[in-house]
Amino acid sequence: MNNPVRDAKDRLRALIHAALRGAFGETPLEGGAEAIPVEIPKNTDNGDFSSSVCMACSKALGLPPRKIAERLAELLTKENDFLASCEIAGPGFLNFKLSDKWSGDVLRLVEESGADYGRVDFGGGKRVMVEFVSANPTGPMTIGNARGGVLGDALASVLDFAGYDVTREFYINDAGHQIEMFALSLEARYLQRIFGEDYCEFPENGYHGEDIRQLAFEFYTINGSSYSECDQRTRREALCQFGLEKNIRRLHDDLERYGIIYDNWYRESGLHNSGYVSETIDMLQKRGHIYESDGALWFRATSFGCDKDEVMRKQNGFFTYYAADIAYHRDKFERRGFDMAVDVFGADHHGHTIRFRAGMEALGIDPSRLRFVLMQLVRLTRDGEVVKVSKRTGKAITLSDLLDEIPRDAARFFFNNRQPDTHLEFDMALAVKQESENPVYYVQYAHARICSLLAMLRQEGVEPRRSARLDLTLLKQPEEISLIKAIAAFPEEVTVSARELEPSRINRYLAEVSASFHSFYNACRIRGQEDGLRDARLFLAWCARQVIANGLRILGVTAPEEM
């Protein structure tokens, strides 16, 4: 057992299944025990778990739900150490209360698993790649990248916790039109540095940022004017290489400062240089999905549900970004053998999802192996006012600007605090507040409070005891019970987060456990209680600390022992 909630549900399903067979000789639901609905009721008065199975079976059995419920309840209440009670309520719900053995099992599992409590084998060791941020190497990272960074990183951790073999990857778009523009912009600044501002026109769609000028000047400082006389191509390549390496280094460092470490940085240019892009197009051609028109090569995307075809190779002979991306994703599945690939990107790219899937299908790769997390844009605010630019630079706020102002923990927690597909409001004033209205402090405080409690009792000579020497059935106050339930929910929360690709559930879960702990802490004193009760409660607090620490670790947020 490593998932108490899932196990309890499965066990209840099996019991109900057996009772149905016992009472009616059949299970009228298709799918057998698996299909029996069992859930945790919102209202705790309705028990620990409940089932609406009687309503679902009513028609097939030709009996009113309550009649079915009566027959089942009779069989289900026969002695067993798992169920404490089974009651009939409302239109025919079966409401179950579990015996307190279950609570003890939950806490013993936390003790046994420690830092691994919450790990489940949902992923079955399948290899999954999470590709995220993949910001253009032509400039610094934006706030949007900051959200994508946390989202991707936390998602990767969740998947790891859920039993996948995870690889984090950054895809560097170091080829194509924008890199051309990058090179042209650098060249212009370089030549202007040598021959004066009027020497040449700045390219029309070039990058006007100060960072480009800076890069060109650095290049000049190192190489002097030696590249002013050589042929254009050599000059551009040298400048481009120089600029890219500098920028990629910076992306790497900014992300590291943010707590994000990639397993792999993958270069688009490699796909072109090795001929993999054209090989991929050849493959599509052999399968009959490519045609020529107006001097360009087109992919018949309309055969796969898209509303228009896509250019793969332009009139000018260059491949489109789309062609490279199809090759890149083919590489993920075919050459590197990932079972699943997740792409995290901005909602403004949502049009890609269907086109990417079309490409995979055309290549004979099951498109369901490719999944997407789309995130909406971020709105930065300060005290209710929208913040557009950095006070210091007057330019759009970059990730490193943000980290100059906001602690890493707060930034990481905030950017993951909402479902990806909703617009996220990031209140910079709130993020630095050390008060309960700031959710990250609320959670961290709960952790610190428990640590401090443990330390204090230790000083008084009270060590936490092993569960084997405790009577956990002493924990029966409502606050104790609901804290145990909250702790029990963690593995299932990890499972659902992984299944839905939704790491923000972990934030909400942590806030819940923390609230549950604080309530417990206020209602149930530990110091000064009779030894047995004191030790049981201390153990419960210790378990709560472990769960909070594990959850925070998934988010890449620290779990401080004091604040």
Place this chain on the structure above:
RNA sequence: GCGCCCGUGGCGCAGUUGGAUAGCGCGUCAGACUCCGACUCUGAAGGCCGCUGGUUCGAAUCCAGUCGGGCGUACCA
């Protein structure tokens, strides 16, 4: 035009494969420490789940339509 996402108390958001009285945080109001960290807790007020119809024992959830907001629909990435 076509396509995707989002409409839930004043604000920000949850709500699992349809389930019982729609929750949480902030804010508002009223309370709780000579006692384990008050960075905390307890309670109250506050909602036609955008609107209309449909599916059924049962809808915030599924379907159709409609209104409002965001985005996409390049031989850019």
